[in-house]
Amino acid sequence: QVQLVESGGGLVQAGGSLRLSCAASGRTFSSYPMGWFRQAPGKEREFVAGISRSGGITTVADSVKGRFTISRDNVKNSVYLQMISLKPEDTAVYYCAASVGSTATTTPRQYAYWGQGTQVTVSA
Numbered sequence: 001q002v003q004l005v006e007s008g009g010g011l012v013q014a015g016g017s018l019r020l021s022c023a024a025s026g027r028t029f030s031s032y033p034m035g036w037f038r039q040a041p042g043k044e045r046e047f048v049a050g051i052s053r054s055g056g057i058t059t060v061a062d063s064v065k066g067r068f069t070i071s072r073d074n075v076k077n078s079v080y081l082q083m084i085s086l087k088p089e090d091t092a093v094y095y096c097a098a099s100v101g102s103t104a105t106t107t108p109r110q111y112a113y114w115g116q117g118t119q120v121t122v123s124a
Contacts, residue, residue, distance in 0.1 A: 002026040002113050004096045009118030012086055016122070020081040022096030022115055030054075030074040033104035035111060036081045038092035038120075048094070049081060050104025059104060064090070086122045093117040 008020040020036070035050040049070035050059045058070050067086075072079040079096060097111035 002029055002032060002098050004098065004113055004115035006094065006096050006115040006118040009094060009120045011121045011123065013123050014087055016086050017082070017084045018086065018120060020083065020094055020096075020118060020120070022079045022081075024077040024079070024098075026077075029077045029098075032098035032113075033101065034070075034072060034079045035097050035099060035104045035106075036068075036070060036079075037095045037097060037108060037111075038090075039095070039117075040089075040092040043092075045095070045108050047106035047108075050099070050106070051079065052104060057103075059106075061106075083120070086120075088122045088124050091120060091122050093119050 003025040005023045036048040037045050038048050039045040048061050051070045051072050055072045069082040095117045096115040098113040100112040101110050
């Protein structure tokens with residue numbers, strides 16, 4: 001069981017970078033694979049990146065591969081999303097989530113715990 005709070009969003013110009021943070025409360029953070037999702041206005045929530053319990057295995061969506069990197073620090077109870085070369089189409093609310101499964105799957109329904117989201121806006 002974990003509670004999640006995202007931070008680090010904001011307004012950035014195309015080509016810029018942002019680092020999102022997700023701070024977790026609770027004592028079982030390391031038991032959960034973690035994921036980042038995003039949802040743009042009028043769009044469905046989509047998978048961005050996932051990371052295993054130990055951080056040894058990561059998965060990123062094709063749309064952000066090579067630009068976004070997910071990482072975690074179980075000592076600090078945090079998960080991060082480093083975003084570089086941002087594009088206007090990256091504009092969305094970004095959510096941190098904890099999976100109830102054994103892996104960081106791509107489907108939102110597999111994640112039991114969600115943060116409130118942080119807005120990322122990329123201007124042209």
